[in-house]
Amino acid sequence: MQAAPARPPVIIRALQYDPVTIALHWITAVLVSLLWVIGKTIDYAPNGALRVDYRSLHMLLGVTLLGVFITHIIWRLHRGRSLPAAGNALMELAARVVHWALYLLVGTTLVLGLANVWVRGDVVFNLFTVPAFDPANKALQHLIGDWHALAADAILILAGVHAAAALFHHFILRDGVLRGMLPMV
Ligand code: HEM
Ligand code: HEM
Numbered sequence: 001m002q003a004a005p006a007r008p009p010v011i012i013r014a015l016q017y018d019p020v021t022i023a024l025h026w027i028t029a030v031l032v033s034l035l036w037v038i039g040k041t042i043d044y045a046p047n048g049a050l051r052v053d054y055r056s057l058h059m060l061l062g063v064t065l066l067g068v069f070i071t072h073i074i075w076r077l078h079r080g081r082s083l084p085a086a087g088n089a090l091m092e093l094a095a096r097v098v099h100w101a102l103y104l105l106v107g108t109t110l111v112l113g114l115a116n117v118w119v120r121g122d123v124v125f126n127l128f129t130v131p132a133f134d135p136a137n138k139a140l141q142h143l144i145g146d147w148h149a150l151a152a153d154a155i156l157i158l159a160g161v162h163a164a165a166a167l168f169h170h171f172i173l174r175d176g177v178l179r180g181m182l183p184m185v
Contacts, residue, residue: 105158119133
């Protein structure tokens with residue numbers, strides 16, 4: 001009897017990001033959005049203890065995001081994998097540039113946030129005061145504050161473009177790119 005012809009090997013392509021990457025991605029998206037909204041509304045909080053607490057919540061979430069961000073980078077470099085690109089070479093390049101720009105902007109905003117607290121010498125939850133780097137230097141305080149605000153706005157704009165691209169993939173191209181980043185699908 002003749003042996004059956006050998007079948008070509010079945011290539012199983014990963015359709016989804018790993019669960020750790022998915023969790024880190026959505027925790028980042030939620031924290032960045034919360035931080036931006038709180039940052040923009042701090043000035044509307046009543047002056048005094050409430051405003052200090054509200055600003056301190058911003059700092060606490062910011063430091064939490066710093067931990068998430070470092071974990072994300074380590075995971076991305078050692079364990080996490082990008083999925084094979086969907087679309088042509090130009091789309092792949094655009095996606096890569098936007099993803100790395102988002103990492104860079106989030107990292108920059110976090111560092112500028114920490115620097116902001118340091119140059120201002122902020123009170124944290126009315127528990128302790130961070131010693132100001134150069135208390136009389138108002139120009140430096142304004143400069144760092146402006147850069148922090150600018151970087152935060154830039155994340156929001158780029159993340160908006162990035163989210164619009166994800167929705168375009170999902171509803172127009174119907175290629176499963178968004179599903180790859182969603183849990184339990
Ligand atoms: C990606 C992370 C972050 C985002 C998106 C963000 C966003 C913002 C925004 C939108 C503002 C208001 C800026 C303005 O229009 O004047 C702000 C202010 C501020 N942020 Fe952040 N921030 C982040 C991380 C941090 C971190 C890590 C810290 C420090 C631990 C921090 C400390 C501050 C402080 C002290 C202010 C000034 C508050 C005030 O004016 O009373 N931020 N942030
Ligand atoms: C502040 C908000 C956000 C940030 C900072 C962010 C950041 C990122 C980064 C850095 C990656 C690359 C992941 C990697 O390869 O390791 C990524 C991938 C992805 N993000 Fe976001 N993201 C945000 C919001 C969103 C939203 C709102 C959506 C959906 C509407 C979304 C959908 C996706 C998808 C589908 C991918 C996978 C893309 C691919 O495989 O080419 N993201 N995001």
